[in-house]
Amino acid sequence: MPAPYDLLILGAGPAGSAAALIAALAGLRCAVVDKARFPRDKLCGGLLTGRSLRHLTEIGSLPPADVLERHDTIAFHRHGRPLGEIAGCPPVHLTMRRRLDAHLLERAGDAGAEILCGRRPTGIEGDRVTLDDGRSLAFRTLIGADGVNSPTARHLFGAAHDPAKIGFALEIENPPEDDRRLRVDFDAVRWGYGWRFPKAGSTTIGIGGLQSRNPAMKTHLAGYLAQLGTPRRAPVKGHHLPFGDFRRHPGRANVLLAGDAAGLVDPITGEGIAHALDSGRLAALACRDALAAGDPAGALTRYTAALRPIHRALSQARLLRPLVFSAGSGDFFARAFEDSRSLKHHYMALLAGEAEYPDILRRTLLRLPRRLWRHGVLAR
Ligand SMILES: Cc1cc2nc3c(=O)[nH]c(=O)nc-3n(C[C@H](O)[C@H](O)[C@H](O)COP(=O)(O)OP(=O)(O)OC[C@H]3O[C@@H](n4cnc5c(N)ncnc54)[C@H](O)[C@@H]3O)c2cc1C
Numbered sequence: 239m240p241a242p243y244d245l246l247i248l249g250a251g252p253a254g255s256a257a258a259l260i261a262a263l264a265g266l267r268c269a270v271v272d273k274a275r276f277p278r279d280k281l282c283g284g285l286l287t288g289r290s291l292r293h294l295t296e297i298g299s300l301p302p303a304d305v306l307e308r309h310d311t312i313a314f315h316r317h318g319r320p321l322g323e324i325a326g327c328p329p330v331h332l333t334m335r336r337r338l339d340a341h342l343l344e345r346a347g348d349a350g351a352e353i354l355c356g357r358r359p360t361g362i363e364g365d366r367v368t369l370d371d372g373r374s375l376a377f378r379t380l381i382g383a384d385g386v387n388s389p390t391a392r393h394l395f396g397a398a399h400d401p402a403k404i405g406f407a408l409e410i411e412n413p414p415e416d417d418r419r420l421r422v423d424f425d426a427v428r429w430g431y432g433w434r435f436p437k438a439g440s441t442t443i444g445i446g447g448l449q450s451r452n453p454a455m456k457t458h459l460a461g462y463l464a465q466l467g468t469p470r471r472a473p474v475k476g477h478h479l480p481f482g483d484f485r486r487h488p489g490r491a492n493v494l495l496a497g498d499a500a501g502l503v504d505p506i507t508g509e510g511i512a513h514a515l516d517s518g519r520l521a522a523l524a525c526r527d528a529l530a531a532g533d534p535a536g537a538l539t540r541y542t543a544a545l546r547p548i549h550r551a552l553s554q555a556r557l558l559r560p561l562v563f564s565a566g567s568g569d570f571f572a573r574a575f576e577d578s579r580s581l582k583h584h585y586m587a588l589l590a591g592e593a594e595y596p597d598i599l600r601r602t603l604l605r606l607p608r609r610l611w612r613h614g615v616l617a618r
Contacts, residue, residue: 242376243269245525246367247351247383248359248390251280252511253497254383255342256297256518258351264526269352270343271369276355277340281409281477282511283435283442284338285420286331289512289591297519301341306331307437312420312586316572318465323419324582328590330420332437362393365492378534379492379525383518386478388499394490399501405430405481405508407446408459410472415441424572426462427452429563430481431508434466443468446479446508447563481505482556484549487542488517491535492528496521502548505556506563507589513548520544554595 245261247254250272261268286294286306294300310329314321347353358370367375382390391398407430418436426432430447443466445459452458456474463470480498482505488495496502497514504510524541528534562571575581587593 240376241267242365242378243267244377244529245379245381245522246375246377247271247381248367249382249384249388249497249499250274250276250343250346250353250355251339251383251385251497251514252342253499253514253518253521254381255339255346256293256299256515257381257383257496257522258346259297259299259342259349260519260522261526262346262349262351264522266522266526266529268522269354269375270346271354271357271359271367271375272343273358274355276343277336280335280339281407281475282335283409283433283444283508284333284335284437285433285435285509286333286338287507287509287512287589287591288328288330289509289589290515291331292591293512293515293519297515299342299345301333301338305337305341306333309418309420312422314575314582315421315423316425316568318423321424321572321576322582324586327583327586328592330589332420332435332442334437334439359389362390362493377492378529379494379537381494381496381518381521381525382489382499383496383514383521384499386480386498388495390493391485391495391499394493394495395485398499399478399480400483402450403481403483404449405446405479405503406449406452406455406476407444407479407508408455408474408476409442409444410459410470410474411440411442412468412471413441414439415468421466423462423465424562425568426465427455427458429559432462434468440472441468446481448481449478479503479508479510481508482552482559484552486549487538488545489538489541492525492537494521494524494537494541500545502552505552505559507555509589512591513552517545517548551595554599558595558599 244266245268423432427447428451480501484501488500502513528537
């Protein structure tokens, strides 16, 4: 019987590959399993904020220049009306997930992680995972980095997420366009937004928002494309987005959840790659420390403590979300955003990972008339 892996990781997206890389560098015997063969596509806008770049740098996995496209101008709109274009801001980068994820997994493999791709886990029982080829892999610690529909979360909690709180997103990869500006539309859907991200080989156009508030998502996409004046030239694809519905207890004992599986997506911006990278890293370090202490079951306590800053940021964003998206205050927020150069720049600094939500919250609240609170318009 082969010895158990120190760490077994299910899912080789940014969270899983970051975990595998850090674990391998720490000298753990680890393997990462993914049902897909890489390179594989992943539905995503591919916007890498400064926060994502920082985490990529932190784990020594900054992709080569040809995997990243640098932009420093974003145009914001609401109801099709420009709210202002921000130029000269801290840069953001665009990427294709097919290339980014393959790069990260390769880095994990180079560091010594065993890569088991094209294999689907069929069950978790005790400290063993069975694969669809009949193999049974024993582990001392396990990280479920298997995405928003996480089978690991279903195994632990019966469901991967709460259908009332989850987001949904639709995207198309249209041919490249001449207009190279990034565009974000705050009202393309209810409690969500739309985006047009021009890349060298394609234009990624999408909408994403709370599923419960947008039963007719495809109609919203058609409306958004009409607003952009862009015909649909590619198939529409959809995917759930854990839009701020994070798990306060991301796992159980020696089984941890990272990235989308733990619900670590910003409820306003929809950014998930940065938290996936960071939570994967933190989960691997928690496993390393718990194993070193001879207490694999203590991994969750260590991990939950390490995740506190991410949980705090997501809670703050959830507090601010009604202000940005609700029918009552959304117009007010848009006006404040349009009029205030500093609010725009703080928003960009937030995307760059150079500012946090309390600053935006304070600046917006300072402009919020009292009657908005009094009339309870934030809940609509
Ligand atoms: C339309 C859309 C646009 C988005 N745009 C952006 C953006 O521009 N910027 C941003 O930062 N975030 C964006 N996000 C969010 C971002 O894509 C996710 O937060 C991020 O991919 C999470 O990484 P992860 O590693 O946790 O999960 P994933 O990237 O989903 O990786 C999970 C991996 O697990 C594997 N897997 C799944 N089930 C199993 C199984 N049973 N067994 C084995 N393996 C399994 C999958 O094949 C996959 O490789 C977007 C999301 C959507 C849906």
